[in-house]
Each structure stands twice: as structure tokens, then as C-alpha cells.
Amino acid sequence: MIEPQPVSFHRGAARSLATPDLPAKIERATTRLVAARHAAFAAFPEGDALRDEARAIRARVVGHLDQHLIRFETELQKRGGHLHWAAAAGDAVRIVGEIARARGVRRVVKGKSMVSEEVELNAALEAAGIHVVETDLGEYVAQLAGEPPSHIVGPIIHKSREDVAAVFREKLGAGDEDVADAARMTALARRTLRAEFLAADMGISGANFGIAETGSICLVTNEGNGRLTTTLPRVHVALLGIERLVATMADLGVMLRLLARSATGQKLSVYSNVLSGPRRRDPAGSEAASEPDGPDELHVVLVDNGRTELLGTELAEILYCIRCGACLNTCPVFQSVGGHAYGSVYSGPVGAVLTPALRGLDAYPDLPHASSLCGACREICPVRIDIPRMLLALRARGARRPDTPAWIRQGLRMYAWLAVRPRLFAAAARAARIATRIRARDGWLRSLPGPLAGWTAHRDFPAFAPRSFQRLWRDRGPAAPR
């Protein structure tokens, strides 16, 4: 899907920074999650070696994705599931819409699914007259508030308890008693959602992993809503990015041990569900010999939407991502501005690579620059994705684009031209010394001209020194023998 207007991180970040209390709320929530993650790994001495193993597992899957996808399809079908291939976002939406229409579905409950956000499924279903309710508590609040999720794991990480209370008052008619504390607010959501679960014709979920050797999907949740969504309605549709496979159940075990620890600091999420096909019925028709629960039909929609374009490229590594959100939590840029600033479902460091990689630099020209390249993301990633390397690769692609500001293009070319000519480089430095020392007070400048004013918006800039180090060194002469 091509965005009609380029999305500007710069503007999105300015909006976030101008929103009262928002940066403080995000910082509070993310630093708490990072602390929990570090505590979990501190108590998990094999964690580091397991990260290497997890990286190898993901590299094998992404490196031979075709074979794993075919295996997954074959095994899923053996167990009675239906597989659908969605090449683009529109295909995914159409496929789910057709499944719903053919079965007369009026009411849908949804588990958390970033892919469904990516393809903008809810809006399409609602346009078709279908009632859609998010059942992950955070997603539910975001849906009530009419906002997209701001974090791939914690959708309302940008909201305080008071903010949620305000949403419940306005949208659910909650009274003071209902929103007095977190437990009562949760109870209210639970009562409301329970009725939705019981009335739903179809459940839509994401999946944390597909397991190729069994054609199963794995869902981890902390609220149990995933179980209800996938077992109670008569039809279950799971959306899955094509890269989200592991080869074996043993590999899944490795990933699960890292996922929850990285995401929230838990050893495991509260619910880890592995679903293999729909409810199996006794061939002779005996209810007693049939499985007691589960949907009549299971559909898995594998969504490509730009992913195969990345295979074999310098950006393929971003497909190793297991969506734990740790890089968002630890990123000082994300901590300062939150997810909405990125203007995309996938935010933070992973989003700054994945979004332009999938949707193009035309749509997201400045996202690769939404980083100081501090490397905290690479350090925390459970599968050791080298995000800074790919940000640089995307910046290199962007540098040749016409929307790179002329002052940067010309300035860096001039700088590089001078840098390989030491005498001219020194002469240019002398000119800069004169220009800066004339205007400096106590050796510092309060304002810089033109685009460099960005620097002096928040900090002073030092004047160049009266004499360079190399000049002082030459003047000093050879060191006195000791």
C-alpha cells in the first residue's frame, strides 16, 4: 500500500513532545519493562547462549523460507486447517472478508495481531457491516479510544490508569465505582468482553509463531483472551506474517523462553497455546468421541505484503524479529516520543527498519534517521538483530534521494572533499575558527545559522580553538627524552 503523503517522523515526534505528560508516561512504562527484562536475564545464566541459538533458528527459517512454508502448509492441511496466501495487504483483507461473508459472520472477536493492524483489517470488516471487538485489554482500550496501538506488545503504553478510566467513562458509561482502581476497571472490561465472546461468530487472532513440522500456530497471551478467541467462535482465522515460522516444536521452546523474558521479564507468558487444526470430530459422528471444544474451521492467512522482497537483501535480517518489543523499550528515542510518532504499526528501532523496508522510503523517508545509533537495540535483541547496520543501509539508500536536504548533501560532499586534502581541511578549520570566535562568548555560541540552528535550539556550540592540536604539537617539538 503506497501512502499518499510521506509520513514524517520529525513531525510525529514534535507532536509527541508537545503532548503534556506523554513523554513522562512512556519513559516510566518503558524503563520499568527494561528493568524487568534485565532482571529476568540476570536470573537466566543460559540466556546469552540461548540468544545465539535463537538467532540461528531464525536465520535458518528466513534463509530457507520457501521450504518451511510448504511444510507448514502441508502439515496444517493434514490436520484439517485451511491455508490462504495473501500477497499484499488488500489480499489479506479480501480473504478474511470472504471467509466472513460466506459463513454469515456478523460479530467478530479479535486477539492481538499486529499483522491485522498492518493490513488495516478492522476498518475493512466494519465497512462490510461486521461488528469487530478487540479482546486484548490494551487493544480494547485503544479501540475504544479510537487510536492505533502505540507499542507492539503494550498497545496503550502511552496511557496512564487515569487516561484509561476516562476512556471507560466516556465509551462504556462507567461510573466512579467502576474505575476506582485497576482491578475494578479490568473487571468491567471482562464483563463487557465476556458477552462479546459468547455472541461472536468468528475469532480472529495473530500468532507468535507457526510451527512448520506440525502445521500448528502458537499464541502467547497474558489474559486468556487468546484462548477464548481461538476456541469459542465457530470459525477461527489466524493472520501470520510469512516469516513468523519455526521449524520444530523444540525450536519453539527456545523462542518462548526468550520471548516473554525479553518482552515483559516473565519466564513465560501466562498462556502459551499451541493450536493444531480445528476441533476434531469423531468420523462416526459421536459427540462423546469428538474433541470437546475448538472451532469448526481454522483458517491461517499467511501475509507477505513486501516481505519476500527483503529475502536475500541486506535487510533480510529484520525478518528474524519475534516482536518482543524490547528494542522499543530500551530505545532512548522511543522512550522520548512513543510509538505514534513513527506513523506506522511497527515503531521503535525495529519499525524504523521494517516500515521503510516493507512500505518504501517514498512513504517513510525520515524513519531511518529516527535513531542516534546508540546500539541499545542490538544489545537487547533476543535474536541479536543488527538494527544499526540496517539503519545505515537505509540511510545510504536515502542519501541518494532528492528529498535529502541540499545542505546535508552538499555539506557532506564538501567535508569529505576537504578531509582527503589535509592542508585545505586545516585552512577550512581556520576559517571556521574565525567565524565562530568572532561570535562566541566565553568560547561558546548561543546560536548557529541556517539548518545548524537545530543544534543551538537545545545546546550551546563550542567555538573552534585558537590553535589546532596538530599545530600545538608541531610547535611543541619532539618530546624531551626521559
Add this chain to the structure above:
Amino acid sequence: MRIQLLATCLVDHLFPRVGLAAAAVLERCGVQVTVPPGQTCCGQPALNAGFTEEARRMARHTIDVLTADDAPVVVPSGSCADMIVHHAPGLLAGDAAYASRARAVAARTHELSQFLVDSARRPDCGACLAGSAVYHPSCHGLRALGVDRQPRELLAHVRGLELRPLHDAETCCGFGGLFAVKMSDVSGAMLERKLGAIEASGADTVIATDMSCLMHIAGGLRRRGSRVAVRHLADVLAGAGPPTEPA
């Protein structure tokens, strides 16, 4: 023992005291210092901005400057050392004339504190500084080169210095090169957090291994009217004055 000092462009032209201090510390530790002529900029600013070809040209120039002599290279910056140790060999991997030279230079390049502690084995440089300080680990040195233990060890030997803990010490100060100019407000928000942590520590000095981060932090402290001083590790070890004073 003899080394080549790569001052870095920032130290060369903005903070020459830091270069002199680095040389003084090395000489005090019995290391002979040469400053290879023709050194300019390692090319990292171009690389970070996505100007790969420009970065490559500057990396070649730096390799040329550093291969006239085969002595180890010492850099008073984790970020520039990371450029030479990790990025230059990658940038020049396909360049028949430079690939092996880039790898050779990378193998004998050290960030200053790494060199002092791990190569020269001189964790005690005989420095004194009366007062309290916090240490800010610069991101590239910390995460790309593993520089953390060495500066702390050096600082632990500075007489009279009380090193205090810095809250969220490993969080970036928001510098990031052009990031501080292009994404000025986001960078400014990151800087505010860092400055807040520094001031909350009650220390009177903030010490780091990179003048880039320190230029950012010092510019922010000045803007706030803070009294906290900024020192490069080399300055502290040499017992020299603040890096921003004229030499």
C-alpha cells in the same frame, strides 16, 4: 613502546587540550607518542548520514595516514576507534588496494583507555582530581568496543576523586552526530534526561571518553546554567584543565 595518536577532528580543532592531555598521559606511562601528519576525519559523520562513498574516501585517507608507520594507533574516542576498527574494514572489503591494510590498521587500533589498561597495563597514571564525578559511558565505545571496565579502572586510581553512580548511565545522551541537528527536538529531550541524571548525582564533574558526547553534554549544561564541569578522561588522567579552555 611507541604509538601513533589519532587525535580525531573534533579534538584537533575544537578541543586540542584533550589531544595534548592524551599525549601527556601516554608519555607519563613511558609510551613514545607520534602524531602522524595529514590526519583529518575518519569518515564516521559521512557514514552515519548514509554517504557511503564519501565515508569510503575518508576511510582510505585515514588508512593512508596510519600506514606510513606500523606502530599501534591510539584514539581518544570510542566512536572514531569503532569507525576504524569495525566500519572501515567493512567499507573497504571490496577494495583490493585497501582491504588488507584496513584490516591491519583495525587490528592495531585502540581506544585510549583500552590501550592504557589492556596494552600498556598502566591502570594507575598517577593522576589527582579533588572532587566528585560521574562517568558517562559513550555508546559506541561501550557497545561496539566493550569500553567500560577500562575507564572505570583508570578512574578508580585517580587520587582524591569520588566516583558517583549515574542513573541510567548507559542511556545515550542524544548526540548521534547529525541526529542532534536534524532531529533536534528528540535529541534535546534525550539530552534533558541525561543532564537531569548528571545533576541529580550531585557530582561536580562528568567524565567520558568521547568529546562528541561531552560537547553535547557541555553545550546542554551551559544552556541550563549548570555548574557541573565536563572533562575528557584524558584530561582527568593528565590532571589538565577543562577541555574547553584555550590551550
